[in-house]
Amino acid sequence: MADIAPLHATRLRASCNPEQFSFDTTATLDDHPGDLGQDRAMEALRFGLAIGHADYHVFVLGESGSGKHATTFKLLRERADSEPVPPDLCYLHNFDEPLHPRLLTLPAGRGAALRADMQTFIRELGPAIEAALGSDPHTERIEALQGAHKTREDSALRELGQQCAEQGISLLQTPDGFVFSPSREGEVLTPEAFDALPEAERTAIEAQVAEWSDRLTDLLNEFPGWRKALREALVRAEHEALSPALAHLMREMRERHADLPEVLAFFDIVVKDVLDFAVEGIVIDEDEEEADKDDSSRFGRYQVKLLVDHAASTGAPIVFENNPGYGNLIGRVEHVVQQGAQVSHFNLIRAGALHRANGGYLVVDAERLLTQPFAWEGLKRTLRANEILIEPPAEAQGWSGTLTLEPQAVPCALKVVMIGDRELYYTLMEHDPDFAKLFKVAADFDDDLPRTPENEQQYARLLAMLGRNAKLLPLDRN
Incomplete structure (x- = not known):
């Protein structure tokens, strides 16, 4: 069996010859890209x-x-x-399906601008609605429409009452509604007086009452249509009062975002919703709780949720x-x-x-x-x-x-x-x-990686970069 020669400690590791390096310290070396080998x-x-x-x-x-x-x-x-x-990523309220918010993608930086514009719009919207609907011309127009409607109904009932009075029948209004009653010389007959009349006359009066009751029913059936027409007239009045105010609020916004069709379509939807909201929340009696809310909660659905903002990205x-x-x-x-x-x-x-x-x-x-x-x-x-x-x-x-x-x-x-x-x-x-x-x-x-003179030079550059990143003193080539 061959003798085993002892191994000197210096051979347990490979050493670099300092003379092969052209630098004194790693301070003079450039950083290595970090992808050595x-x-x-x-x-x-x-x-x-x-x-x-x-x-x-x-x-x-x-x-x-x-x-x-x-x-x-x-x-x-x-x-x-x-x-x-x-692009920036935004979410908008879905007015058709509130549980399914709509996605809006905008060029980088435009999302923050749109969000700021809508926040300003929301702050100014409440006062603009109150000013438009509280103006004297609009108030007078609403009162005129409502007065004309009331006059129309009252005139129709009065005319019907006059016609039936000519035949000895009075039209009376009671807590339970309208009733017809026979009368003589403008005085309504009591039940006892009516029962005292001859049977033939009572039968004739009952026939007249039935006929006038049918005519009253026909007239009352027209009232819902008249009230619907009033409602439509009030809605038109509200829209005509609010539309100029909304157009003024959105004029500059539309100009700034004129190159974005989806944003302009969103503005149109917001205007339509504001008009509908004004009719439903202001023309009809508004709940006190709703009226007490601030504009950010009342009109929060008009906000823009900026999900990802790339305004500062490069x-x-x-x-x-x-x-x-x-x-x-x-x-x-x-x-x-x-x-x-x-x-x-x-x-x-x-x-x-x-x-x-x-x-x-x-x-x-x-x-x-x-x-x-x-x-x-x-x-x-x-x-x-x-x-x-x-x-x-x-x-x-x-x-x-x-x-x-x-x-x-x-x-x-x-x-x-x-x-x-x-x-x-x-x-x-x-x-x-x-x-x-x-x-x-x-x-x-x-x-x-293979240990070659070239790799050793590159490894020295890697050590120099690591030392600088760790804020350590440079290494001597020895």
Whole structure:
């Protein structure tokens, strides 16, 4: 058996010859990009990010310390800076179906402007309505219409009373309605006097009363039509009084948003609703509770819910969701308690990471995502459907009967980048068929690299960058 030669301690590790470095300290070295020895992973990552197909999302795998996080974000920033800013996302009240808020997409920055315009409109709307409906010309017109209607009804009844009086029949108004009674010389006959009349005369009077009762019934049947005409006249008067005031409030708003047909259509719907609200809430007696509300609650349905604001964005968004729970990813609808019951409205819709990353990139930690209830299934459902549908987990699983809002789905156009270790990646590939269909690109970061003089030079630049980032003193080449 050959003798085993002892191994000197200096041979247990490889040492660099300081003379091979051209620097004295790392302070003179430029920062390294951080992708040392990761050419294949970088190529795969660029390939996955460049493909626009919906199912080519990226899984970045590698061991801790391989630089996968820093390298991924560096590459994402390079791409995102040259890509367009996605539109703002807004929700509007749905006047036809209040439980289904409408989605409105606007060019970046226009959502905040529209929201501010509508807030100003709401503040000025209440005083404008009161001024328009409280003006003397409008009040006089309403009183004239109501007076003409009352005169018409009274004249018709008076004329009928005069006609029947000529035949000895009086038209009397009692708490129970109108009745006819025989009369002589303007005096109503008492029951005893009527019974004392000859039978033939009583029969003739009863026939006359029946005839006049039919004519009265025909006249009273016309009253609802007259009142409907009055109602329509009052509505026209309200509209004609309010329309100029609303047009004045919205003139500048329409000019600012003249290039957005959907916004102009929203303005038209708001005007129609204001006119209907004024008729139903002001012409008809308004409840005291409604009258006591401030304008923000009375006209809250005219507000604009700005879900995602890209006014300050440059390039495509990059969102890293550190806590990828279901609500944080998909979004949620919050509720408030009013009079002991939970209620909600479109202003309580909250955006998720998918909304904020829409049009750009969403980065999530795979292990954190998979440990959150319903989050992985919610993400897959969104990526399969290419739309972000805000619904509670219970609704998504089909076992909740709670009535809640169902906002219109947001078209989904983003790239998801999951970061995790190799074991998790291969576990998903083996046990979840949807994973392989959705995440077709794998960027595998190597754990080691060949030790060559060139790589040693590059590694020195990497150490220089890490030291500067950690605010440490530079390293000497020895």
